[in-house]
Amino acid sequence: MRKVSQHPLEVAAADALPWNGLFSGAVRPMGVDSISRAYLVIAAMEIGTAVMSWILIPAIPRVPAGNRLWLNLDVGGIFLTGVVCFVVPIVMPPRMLRRSAPLILGYGAPTQPLFVTAGLLLGGGGADPLAVLYPMSLTFGFYLLRPWIALIAAISAPAQFALVVFLQPGHSDPALKLIICAIAVFGTSGAVGWIAGRADHLRLEADEARRELATLNVELEERVAEQVEQIRESRARIVEASDESRRRIERNIHDGAQQQLVAISLDLRMLAEGTAVLSPDELRSQLDETHANLKAALDDLRELARGLHPAVLSTDGLEAALGHLAARVPLPVSLAAPADRFAEHLETAAYFVAAEAVANAVKYADASAIAIGVERTDDALEISIADDGCGGASTTPGGGLAGLTDRVAALGGSLDIVSPAGAGTTVRVSIPIQDGDANRVLTPSRMRARAATFGDARVTRLVRRSREGGEQP
């Protein structure tokens, strides 16, 4: 079983070695088709080797008769192995085939050279030269149908064969022959295994990286699509909120100042036309009343204009504007704000968030006190408005705070409401100060945090590149 905690590349590396599964038990899952192919390749190799050996054995010079019997028996074993490998994938159920493959293919390859060496020792130095083909064929089979590995095996197998034949009795010292045989067997299959393993490692690493990158791309695409959708919705809401606020302003003008001015106009005409016969005192008091109505209408207009944009915000900044706001509220308001000036869009957003939150506190929260706090951090302007009212507040779609949430989001900031029932309401807003960050959908810090979860410097680099590539027009 593959261990979950292992990095995919480590698993891939372990799988790629010819002796895989011997120590760790970690085996790359193979399909039944691949396993069947492997068996068939082994079968072909074994049977071919056996047939070739039976043809060649009589030609080997100076082999004692006893050893010649050994050789024939051994080649018989090779032939039998080939037949078994041919039959196994046909008769074995797929599930068992998949389970046994690591054992036979994985353990078989590295253990074969041991038997070969033992055979050489037991055969008195003359036996089993052809058995070196065992590990070669198994190694080859294990690596399935990769042509270039087959080429190496095809070249190295006859070379070993020639070497062993050359080292038959009479040619040299049996001990030396044994050592050379062992080096040839282990060395060649080891080299094949190492090269194949290395190639596999690289290929699997590349595959893994490609897969990871593809997954990441899909995720990124989904995230971008999601954000585009969010932006589209938020834009629609901003437009809607803007229309709604125009309608509200029109209503306010119509119901407030306009009605008052109509009344004043009618009053003045009635006075001018002498609709009622008035004494000088009555006339004066009528004019006083009209004047008071006119002042009220002007106050209404001023209030309306301030609601659109408080002039003091432009002239003296956020602290002054919040001070005026606090002064108009019929509740004690504590204000802690720096006298710094900020970019206009920051001051405006901060002011209207505070104004809306204060208006809500006055209208709905049944609060007895309000605290407004403004703080400048390294990279953000943070505003909090807290009341001690009844709590339980939330943004309602189309409501004032929902509109402000979109406005703040459009500036790359966030708006949070903490309002447990019975324990007051705190509205917190954080708006980044850097202009460059405001309109970036994926901020670098967010992307770094995202990439860091992959724990791979290469993937991070690829991600950054794809992000930067995506930003270019």
Add this chain to the structure above:
Amino acid sequence: MSVLIVDDHAMFRARARTIVEAAGLDVVGEAADAASALAQCAALHPDVVLLDIQLPDGDGFAVAETLSGEADPPAVVLISSREALDFGSRLRTTSALGFIQKDDLSRATLRALLGEARR
């Protein structure tokens, strides 16, 4: 001639009453929304309804249509603090007798409009 004044602003109703009475007409009732306007018309049968176009529960055009379908419909004078142009085609197709911009409401305008109705 009896008049019903329909407007949601008390401030305006008070002044309209003075002007209507100065024009020699009788104010028989006041209403602040469409529903009570219809109810008072049914109860009082006024000759003239001074009807604000924007009402909290509907608009004056609809009220005028409803009234025009009655057996002995009153003459409806639409009023608004907006100008006539704001209402476009709706003013051209209404069954109401006429329209007076609120700040133009006076003995003279009332007499001009209602004098036409009498002829």
